[in-house]
Amino acid sequence: MSTPARRRLMRDFKRLQEDPPCGVSAAPTDNNIMLWNAVIFGPEDTPFEDGTFKLTLEFTEEYPNKPPTVRFVSKMFHPNIYADGKICLDILQNRWSPTYDVSAILTSIQSLLDEPNPNSPANSVAAQLYQENKREYEKKVQAIVEQSWAEVPEEDHVL
Amino acid sequence: MAEANSKPGESLDKALPSGVEYDEAIMAQQDRIQQEIAETSQLIGDHEDLLLLSKEYSEEDNVYQGKIKDLRSKYKCFRRTRGDGNCFYRAFGFSYLERLLDDRKDLERFKEVAAKSKDMLVSLGFPAFTVEDFHDTFMEVVEKVEQQIPVEDLLATFRDQGLSDYLVVYLRLLTSGYLQQNEDFFVNFIESYASVKEFCGHEVEPMARESDHIHIIALTSSLDVGVRVEYMDRAGSEEVNHHDFPEGTEPKVFLLYRPGHYDILYK
Numbered sequence: 001m002s003t004p005a006r007r008r009l010m011r012d013f014k015r016l017q018e019d020p021p022c023g024v025s026a027a028p029t030d031n032n033i034m035l036w037n038a039v040i041f042g043p044e045d046t047p048f049e050d051g052t053f054k055l056t057l058e059f060t061e062e063y064p065n066k067p068p069t070v071r072f073v074s075k076m077f078h079p080n081i082y083a084d085g086k087i088c089l090d091i092l093q094n095r096w097s098p099t100y101d102v103s104a105i106l107t108s109i110q111s112l113l114d115e116p117n118p119n120s121p122a123n124s125v126a127a128q129l130y131q132e133n134k135r136e137y138e139k140k141v142q143a144i145v146e147q148s149w150a151e152v153p154e155e156d157h158v159l
Numbered sequence: 160m161a162e163a164n165s166k167p168g169e170s171l172d173k174a175l176p177s178g179v180e181y182d183e184a185i186m187a188q189q190d191r192i193q194q195e196i197a198e199t200s201q202l203i204g205d206h207e208d209l210l211l212l213s214k215e216y217s218e219e220d221n222v223y224q225g226k227i228k229d230l231r232s233k234y235k236c237f238r239r240t241r242g243d244g245n246c247f248y249r250a251f252g253f254s255y256l257e258r259l260l261d262d263r264k265d266l267e268r269f270k271e272v273a274a275k276s277k278d279m280l281v282s283l284g285f286p287a288f289t290v291e292d293f294h295d296t297f298m299e300v301v302e303k304v305e306q307q308i309p310v311e312d313l314l315a316t317f318r319d320q321g322l323s324d325y326l327v328v329y330l331r332l333l334t335s336g337y338l339q340q341n342e343d344f345f346v347n348f349i350e351s352y353a354s355v356k357e358f359c360g361h362e363v364e365p366m367a368r369e370s371d372h373i374h375i376i377a378l379t380s381s382l383d384v385g386v387r388v389e390y391m392d393r394a395g396s397e398e399v400n401h402h403d404f405p406e407g408t409e410p411k412v413f414l415l416y417r418p419g420h421y422d423i424l425y426k
């Protein structure tokens with residue numbers, strides 16, 4: 001059945017294929033357009049460089065009027081990402097605008113990686129290290145970057 | 160919460176931090192409230208007698224009862240809209256398009272204004288890809304009005320949550336666009352935000368953010384459509400006060416304001 005949400009998600013997908021944004025990739029799962037898998041590549045010249053971080057995006061019929069639920073599946077170490085992968089980013093919550101599409105969401109999350117906001121921590125250890133001990137912070141990030149390669153994708157819908 | 164950075168959509172400029180758990184609790188509560196409201200009221204209701212309003216207030220409430228009496232001397236009936244934070248946009252959109260069903264000349268003018276509006280938004284930095292989606296849907300409905308569909312069909316369009324919200328989004332974008340185009344003027348009325356763009360990002364573009372005078376001035380000016388708002392509140396005498404937006408224009412849409420909410424009035 002075609003609803004505005006589904007139509008729009010097809011459009012989002014088409015745009016991702018025709019005009020792929022740098023360093024992110026996403027696609028709907030095989031039989032459910034409302035559930036997407038995505039990968040964000042750690043931006044160059046940041047501690048996250050070379051990481052391949054997997055995420056899921058869960059949409060409702062209210063999309064694009066309501067944001068999807070976005071979560072990292074890969075283990076993360078970042079001041080604004082919770083232990084369960086949930087992301088603390090205002091455009092995914094109270095500042096969501098229906099003009100954002102999947103591509104915009106993922107590139108925003110990508111820039112969040114190197115531009116954390118330690119003042120509103122979702123991971124207080126990460127936030128503290130980020131502010132007080134950059135070297136230790138980068139070491140921890142390096143560990144999750146390496147871990148991201150090791151994760152065996154069950155079924156890789158994305159790449 | 161963390162800051163989003165702009166890349167594809169320029170409007171993703173400055174995102175602000177706050178506690179996600181706190182935000183989520185608030186959002187979950189808002190969702191519950193919205194659901195309750197949705198179960199009890201339509202997005203746009205049927206025509207109702209204004210007399211029904213008087214039952215909502217105590218008989219001894221002289222201010223309100225007096226104002227309802229005054230309202231009944233000026234208007235025939237009203238339609239309720241759902242109190243979901245989008246009521247101004249939805250009431251305005253439906254009421255104006257309903258009127259355009261019988262006003263060919265104004266429809267032609269409006270169609271031209273609406274058609275051009277997409278380029279205006281894109282030139283302001285709104286992402287073309289998504290704006291286009293809302294614009295196309297909006298124009299499809301305007302074209303249906305041009306084909307003079309029955310009022311019931313227009314009503315069905317506005318009662319279809321998905322479609323109806325698309326129309327609301329486009330009206331919100333137009334409001335935001337006009338505010339940003341006239342930033343030098345509107346910046347004087349914006350409190351607690353550093354810029355008009357930031358105000359729009361928080362108070363205009365997201366769904367369910369309520370409208371104030373500034374939103375009404377912007378939308379009505381942007382489309383050049385006069386709106387008369389009849390204010391029914393505790394203030395003053397037993398007569399309703401009205402205000403026309405933009406000032407001095409001939410109203411084409413009539414709305415009833417009760418604190419926090421807009422319904423549609425009919426002459």
